[in-house]
Amino acid sequence: MNNNKFDYTQISDDCVKCGKCKPVCTIFNINQDETTSPRGFIDLLGAYKRDDLELDRNAKDIFESCFLCTNCVDVCPNDLPTDMIIEQVRSDIAKKYGIVWYKRAFFYLLRHRKLMDILASLGWVFQSCALKKDTEKKTSFLRFPVPLIKKERALTYADRRSFLNKYPENIKTTQVDENKKAQRVAIFIGCMSNYAYTQTGDGLVKILKKLNIDIFIPKKQLCCGAPAYFTGDFDTVDYLIKHNIEYFESWLEEVDAIIVPEATCSAMINQDWEHFLHDQPEWKARAAKISKKVFMATKWLEDNTDLKTLLAKSNKKFDTTVTYHDACHARKVQGVWKEPRELLKQNYAMTEMSDPNRCCGFGGVTMQSEKYHLARAAGLPKAAMIKETNAQIVSAECSACRIQVSNSLHISDVDVVFKNPIELIADALED
Structure with a gap:
């Protein structure tokens, strides 16, 4: 198995250094460091390919700081796959430095559904010992300090049955x-x-x-x-x-x-x-x-059914105002952003954020664990945008965004509930 699809040197040579990627880059907006801008990543990967850069712990830290939000790919005049080459080099990093134990344990569970089911069931039974739940927002909070988890964080919790x-x-x-x-x-x-x-x-x-x-x-x-x-x-x-x-x-x-x-x-x-x-x-x-x-x-559902017509005929018209967050993997990667709005506006009042396309800052397992400080910094501007809308609900078709945005709202003391658009649509169809 050879996962080096892209030639780092070729991509580095193709980068015209125009800088259009920098203003939209999630990590660059946090630290304003050229090294961790998209063109900085590309330049360093070119040097790595030429053996001019050692994949030491400093380089590891840099390449693990990308949120993989694809904003840079969206604006690049040469369509350079910055996100994909960073995913590629992270495999080299894993081979050289290994993967920390709690990530290995998590990935092991992803391979074994029955074991995950058992642990999730046990977690549901005993989670009240460690977590205080907010059932309306589907979040919970630590009752006492736990290693690797900041006590300020709003966490999700397992349901009784998957x-x-x-x-x-x-x-x-x-x-x-x-x-x-x-x-x-x-x-x-x-x-x-x-x-x-x-x-x-x-x-x-x-x-x-x-x-x-x-x-x-x-x-x-x-x-x-x-x-x-x-x-x-x-x-x-x-x-x-x-x-x-x-x-x-x-x-x-x-x-x-x-x-x-x-x-x-x-x-x-x-x-x-x-x-x-x-x-x-x-x-x-x-x-x-x-x-x-x-x-x-x-x-x-929007393209292949008469759901929109069914919603329009529904007697349920909510006064609740919803603002929609465009998940990176929805709008930028798959071009999905109009459809959920078209469905939701049949029964809900809709309002837009100043920048619904801005990455919320989830960033993956690494960003949510040892680099949580970066995820936190990326999430606060999104929470501020949501607050400005005066909406009661923020929605996105992405559980990763749900985890991150819910935490950012909690830290910012913004009283807004996060729901998947599927939940809101189902509510509008209830008799």
Whole structure:
């Protein structure tokens, strides 16, 4: 397995040093350091390829400081894949320095669903000992100090039953027109919506039932691989991708689509699986076939059903004001931003932030653990934007954003609730 798809030197040579990437770069806006600007990353990677830069701990610290928000890719006149080459070098870093024990433990659990289920169930039983819950905001707070976690942080918590264990594998809906072939979709739920934000999956099931769409919930699905991919644990990524591909192939032709209420998961399956498998042509072709059927949930619902009409006819019109945050892996990576707004505005008052496209600062496992100070700094401006809207709810189709934005709102003392648009749409369809 050779994961060096891109030639660092070539990309470094292709960079015209125009600087358009700097004003939009999440990490550069925090520290104003040219070294950790996109063109700084590219220049250093070129030097690394030429053996002019040692991959020492200082270089490791620099390359782990990127949020992978893709803002730089969005504005680059040469479309340079800065995010992808940083993901690539993180594999070299992992090989040289290893991966810290708690990340290894987490990635091990991502490979083993049954063990994760057991630990999540145990966590639900005992979590009240360590956490004080805010059930309205789906956040919790530490009762006492815990290593690696700042006591100020707002944390999520596991639900009693995971989404995958809550429902049968097949849900047959009542068809209005017996002569019309029923649509059938599979749900890829994502780890956080499976264990913590299960109301997102609940809402998706409610919506599909209202639309008379048959539901398939693949019980053997594993993590899409994004957390390990962004950290550089490519062995885990390889395992998860290939397991999912083989499993998806066993039922792919039986569904019209695979819908995902998570921006990062759908982007990983749609784009990063093929990128990762660039040197394994057979596997890459198999991933490409699957990606043609994978869609973000709001995108597929808006384009392929009469959900908007159903919402417009609903008697539920809420006074609640919603502001929408564009997750990096939704708008910039997959071009999904109009669809959730079109659906939500049927029943909710909508207001826009000054910059809804600004990265919230989640940044992955590393940024949320040993580099939390950077995630915190990136999140506070987003919380301030949300406060300025006077909205009661902020929404995004991404659980990573939900974790980060909820924490930023808590730290900033902004009383706004975060909900996935799927939850809000489901509420509008209730009788």
